[in-house]
Amino acid sequence: MSFTVAIVGRPNVGKSTLFNRIIGKRISIVDDKPGVTRDRIYGQVEWRGKKFTLVDTGGIDPEGSDVMTSHIRRQVEFAIDSSDLILFLLDSKEGLLPTDKEVAALLRKSGKPIIPVINKVDDYAAKPELYEFYQLGLGEPVFISAIHGSNVGDLLDQIVGFIDEDEGPDYDEGVIKVAVVGKPNVGKSSLVNAILGEERVIVSDIPGTTRDAIDTPFEYEGQKMVLIDTAGMRRKSRVKEDIEFYSNIRALGAVERADIVLVVLDATQEISEQDKKIAGIAHEAGKAVIIVVNKWDLVEKDDKTIYRYTENIRKEFAFIQYAPIVFVSAKTKKRVNKVLELIRFVMDQYTFRIEKGVLNELVEDATAMLAPPTIKGRRLKIYSVAQIGVKPPTFVLTVNDTELLHFSYVRYLENKLRERFGLEGTPVVIKGRNKK
Template identity: 35%
Template structure:
């Protein structure tokens, strides 16, 4: 991006609405309640022919530095220092307040370019507030309506005038052409044909979501990874509301990490704002590749912890457990043995899931946590050749043949990998029910489609038998596995219908 813009203003003037308008997506939470935004949220904005990086910030509230409002304002000040230009948003409908004048004086002392934005100018009676904005002494205000998209051309011209043509429109960079490889949903290889298993790319960016109950230490953990107070933290539960993404490098690899709001039990979530925060956290889980579920080591394996892990597994994400606040544990050897036993017993759907004791406050165990994330992502991206899968499927049927349903035995024909998320296994079968062969689905995590006879009659117990075998024989521990059964086409079916 060519330059960075910070959106500044007191609470409830429409900063997040303007942010969503400029990025073209509803990324930031918007509500009539003042003070919804707490952390600073970055995004890629486009305004006509301008492309820049934009930062949404919390509103100014006069308070002590140690309070939650004071820590929120510290995040806003960091965004002002980082930005090249500030959009000072005022409410034209309500007019100027003492907080607006205090903020305008502070921006004037900073000496950076400022554009005064008179939002809600479409409202009746907003002319008075618009003309009051001249008294701030920061230039001519720009009347807009962030909710309805009015005045965006004027805002574009004001930004260019404040920064200058050269700064607003840097020289274009040469972009190399790339070849896009579009693959079919189902592999073209047939049963028994060998294929090359792809090598895991150690350099590709990795998307990681941090989830857990409120006050488990998620934001503190990310701040320790970054080495700075990037996210708002404190003893209060439920500080984080938006799902904030941050990028950093770990051993030369780009990591995009999402901090999410704490998820309480559904029965306790009553307020509209908390429902929006939880929905934003669920979107972050679906977008991520690996999800770290943060447990409070002092009170681990609450019912909500187990429900969050089950949610992540059902979404098909690679999961890693992080037992945080390990610095508060006294008998750590005894607790570690107890946690291992409970992990195996309470999470059978994710057998072999990696669990790491950490401390976001001191930094203990963070390298091991990142290594567990990388190893789990390798398993999540693993592909097994069709030939190996079919040999394995044949041996599994020899050891434990498929059951007979209504006097006819199932037959697994073949198994192939298809492109799907979450992954599973495909077994080819015929009618009467005979499982023929099995192949893996091109999916992440490893998923497979099996062609078989009468797929609707395959019992759940035999599906679990195949999943457990796949975990043990192909080292697929800690990731969800789903097997999808599909009936093969009968070439004589049309002839039989004609005879009837």
């Protein structure tokens, strides 16, 4: 599992500002890509070679009784429960308030390691008012300015100091790592059991039976694989949003470790925003994706049912048009072998390499068919193209000016690559590099 760090504190102490500062971009605002999470409050961070998941939370008001306050408190409790380390953020301008002490008492009950972080510190000279934060008894505070970035590097150093170098099983290069993700109760564990052919994972109709990701190595026709059955949550509440919030955080760590992600849908349910958010996590992480529609045995069918379902999935998951779709029944095991076949096929696509000469020929043909765009009187010139990596296939275009490389032309070139080489199931990354 990925090491998880939660930012917790009362309202308006700068939690989202610190989150955005650490992530390196204003990730919690809005992304207008269809299906990509718009209210995301978690993201992956790498610092000094170590990775962790950072979680932003709503402000805690221990005495609040309105619906929104209680909802935020539940989300914070879920974040605390799923985290390995807590950043307790406080406001140096307002000083230590009674609410802060109540939040501190709540955090102590978690038994998790806590770093008290004092935000909005402009003058780091010893000030008497800063010493009051030692009253919390949570150890040495870290004084920062999230908005200016001051001392955030020192904070990150402390965070990664808590991370164990051994973050999970270390598999051989040839092993295909497959994460099974989806909303609670779509049949993830049942699918894992069907693939393995035995009851290796406890199955229940209560959402959130699986607490942590479970790795199960196995072999299929000589190919070594490992299935990562992602957690839902321990059922603490009937509030749907809290369950989804928690399962998203768990899915992040599993996706990060995987090569291929099986996004499991329930054929008896409408596609939800949560389904798309989970798929968006895999897409943004650059992982290969297979959409698995489970419980197909429970759907009343005619000769056009599968086409209607496929069309709807393509519409709802427009941002992963490259993902193959397979309809299965984990209960009857029908078409489960098709999933295994797709995993091997998609892994070949995910690691596909193309010779430089063939690539340059393809780009020359593509530019002859559709000339590169002209922006403010300047036309994009593409001098060469080369593949610089796999998992996913990644290409770099050497151009006269990367500012002229419009995303629409990148998409056009990606489509040409897919027409020629397939690349089914995998994202394709195309970057620009100035000739100079």
